[in-house]
Amino acid sequence: MARGLKLSYLGTAAVSGLLFGAGLYVSQMVNPYKVLRFLDFGAIPAGGWDPSLAFVIAPAIVVMFVAVRLGGRRQAPLFDRHFHLPTRTRIDAPLVVGSALFGLGWGMSGICPGPAISLVAFLPANLWIFLVTLALGSWLGQLILHQPEPAAETVAAE
Numbered sequence: 001m002a003r004g005l006k007l008s009y010l011g012t013a014a015v016s017g018l019l020f021g022a023g024l025y026v027s028q029m030v031n032p033y034k035v036l037r038f039l040d041f042g043a044i045p046a047g048g049w050d051p052s053l054a055f056v057i058a059p060a061i062v063v064m065f066v067a068v069r070l071g072g073r074r075q076a077p078l079f080d081r082h083f084h085l086p087t088r089t090r091i092d093a094p095l096v097v098g099s100a101l102f103g104l105g106w107g108m109s110g111i112c113p114g115p116a117i118s119l120v121a122f123l124p125a126n127l128w129i130f131l132v133t134l135a136l137g138s139w140l141g142q143l144i145l146h147q148p149e150p151a152a153e154t155v156a157a158e
Contacts, residue, residue, distance in 0.1 A: 009079035024118045027056045032110030039107055094145060105137070 028034045037043070037050035076082050088095075106112055111119075111130055119127050 012079055020114070021118050021121075023056070024115050027053070029053065029056060029112070030115040030119050034110075035106075035112070035115075036110040039110070098141065101137075101141075 024030050034050060035053065037048065038053040040049055043049040071077065071083070109130060113134060116127065116130055116134065120131070
């Protein structure tokens with residue numbers, strides 16, 4: 001990858017990370033209690049359900065839908081040689097089980113991995129327990145499936 005292309009790629013990654021992190025805080029996605037109140041559909045009859053986080057995901061879906069449609073018209077992304085599309089597209093047992101495990105962890109803690117990483121900026125009490133066990137769970141999942149670690153994509157100059 002040429003130096004200018006590499007810097008553009010890294011700049012785009014930095015801007016998107018900044019937007020994502022700011023969005024997590026502004027929308028209160030980093031507040032586990034807000035997330036738990038959103039996930040508690042049983043509280044709907046009593047008026048305790050907080051649907052406000054739906055206003056976070058709905059615009060994200062719209063933006064991503066438009067981006068995928070526009071990107072599909074291109075031969076390659078702006079700052080890379082080709083698109084990196086998923087190779088596994090089937091709904092299979094590992095996907096369903098993994099989704100269920102993710103949902104259990106998210107529902108029990110109210111912390112999604114993106115916001116958890118974002119919370120490192122403020123180091124709330126006991127966050128390290130979540131992050132260490134998140135990494136451990138990821139490592140164990142990879143061992144259980146007996147799959148090699150995915151190759152890390154780098155932006156090193158070619």
